Amino acid sequence: xxxxxxxxxxxxxxxxxxxxxxxxxxxxxxxxxxxxxxxxxxxxxxxxxxxxxxxxxxxxxxxxxxxxxxxxxxxxxxxxxxxxx
Numbered sequence: 848x849x850x851x852x853x854x855x856x857x858x859x860x861x862x863x864x865x866x867x868x869x870x871x872x873x874x875x876x877x878x879x880x881x882x883x884x885x886x887x888x889x890x891x892x893x894x895x896x897x898x899x900x901x902x903x904x905x906x907x908x909x910x911x912x913x914x915x916x917x918x919x920x921x922x923x924x925x926x927x928x929x930x931x932x
Contacts, residue, residue: 849923851875861911862901868925869914877913877921888930893917901926 850873854864861880865872872880881889884898893915900908912927 848873849876851879865911865923869922872913872921872923874921876923877915880911880913880923890930894924894930896927896930900929904928907932 848871849865849867852875854861854876857864880897881895886895887898887900887910888894888896894912895915896910896912900910902909907928909926909928910930912924912930914922914924916922
């Protein structure tokens with residue numbers, strides 16, 4: 848499991864730290880990703896995309912994407928195209 852504390856101690860940026868996709872993350876890291884900037888996208892299935900795009904490819908913005916799972920765990924899914932389209 849990837850944790851907020853380990854990320855802070857690693858001196859890596861998030862893209863470097865979250866290299867495995869999907870991967871389990873702790874609640875604090877999930878809340879950081881989803882609350883540091885208002886989400887770009889969120890739905891009732893527990894999927895959220897962070898508020899700032901990481902990059903653009905073929906005219907589509909890509910966002911850090913996380914999922915709140917039914918078993919009260921959190922997963923980082925990777926960089927996904929804007930789900931608002």
